[in-house]
Amino acid sequence: MISIPHDYRPMLYSTNLVISIPISPANRQLARQFAQEQPTQEKVMQVYLNMLAVQAVNVYLQMMDIPTNLEASDSWHYGDRLCTDVADLSITGIGSLECRPIQAGESHCLIPPEVREDRIGYVVVQIDDDHRSGTILGFVPKVEASILPINQLQSLDALLIHLQELNNAKEQHVTQLSQWFNNIFETNWQMVEELFANKAPAVVFLGESDQETSNLGAAVAELSAEMVHLIQSTDDEETRWKAAERLWTIDPDNPASGVRRVMDLGIQLAGKAIALMVAVLRKPDQTVAILLRVYPMGNRRYLPPGLRLAGLQDNKSFLETESRDRDDYIQLKFCAELGEHFQVRVSLAEASITESFVV
Secondary structure, X not given: XXXXXXXXXXXXXXXXXXXXXXXXXXXXXXXXXXXXXXXOHHHHHHHHHHHHHHHHHHHHXXXXXOOEEHHHOHHHOHHHHHHOOOOXXXXXXXXXXXXXXXXXXXXXXXXXXXXXXXXXXXXXXXXXXXXXXXXXXXXXXXXXXXXXXXXXXXXXXXXXXXXXXXXXXHHHOEEEHHHHXXXXXXXXXXXXXXXXXXXXXXXXXXXXXXXXXXXXXXXXXXHHHHHXXXXXXXXXXXXXXXXXXXXXXXXXXXXXXXXXXXXEOOOOEOOEOEEEEEEEEEOOOOOEEEEEEEEEOOOOOOOOOOOEEEEEEOOEEEEEEEOOOOOOOXXXXXXXXXXXXXXXXXXXXXXXXEEEEEO
């Protein structure tokens, strides 16, 4: 949980509360290293100042005990630095905070088009002339234009409160799985076919006669009926889920196959693109079978080794698994009663994402 320390005492600057953060030699060297990769002198200076601003804000938030993840930030990746004007800092479990640099005497900050979306806020950092410190002037939660006047910035206290509110909202949000059976879904849960549209080709049958098509349809219908019977009658959970997966392939709209949705977790886990799939099946005893599965996203074929998937109740793990080399997914299966609460945690090294559910 993000908290605001009672002993926080920033220095006073104009009408806003600001703080000057020393930029260490190691941080300056890292900024130079990233800048020297760039093809033009203009791009060299852009990346250098961006990285100084990002690292100044990172130091400040660490002082405030707010967890960050530099390696999960777009600004940390070579391709993003090369192709865009990006200066973001990933706030663990919340989102990306844009850290825009200005120099002494400037009265406004330029906001590039590519960073006007998918940001939880914008912080402006004035880099001093010798690049040994950065003064964090303030923040705004959103921008609507390419120019942000400095006199419109809110204080650092407002930034801390904003981050705490975002954290609280994320912790309080609970996905209602029972609503999925009524086709009611939150917008961040997508259809599996939509998110993975480019990962697996559709099955197409070419050159079939009408008779062959009819025979194929009859065979699919017979197999579908067998799978429905298994789902509704078996006591073995492994058999139940295997039958459901067959239905997902041959008859995905069959209501007996349950409901499944997937959430793109973005690159919030140490820069790794990951998706979480959740599937639910009604059981004859009125409980609900639940399947959790984590997949690699983008061009990645396998999950990073050491990725952990855990089911939690009251912040205590009751089921957990970990990816190995060349795992294309990992999964957990369990059953729950209507009204039961649980959490799902996906973690890699020090980074983690937790989602809350009620059946």
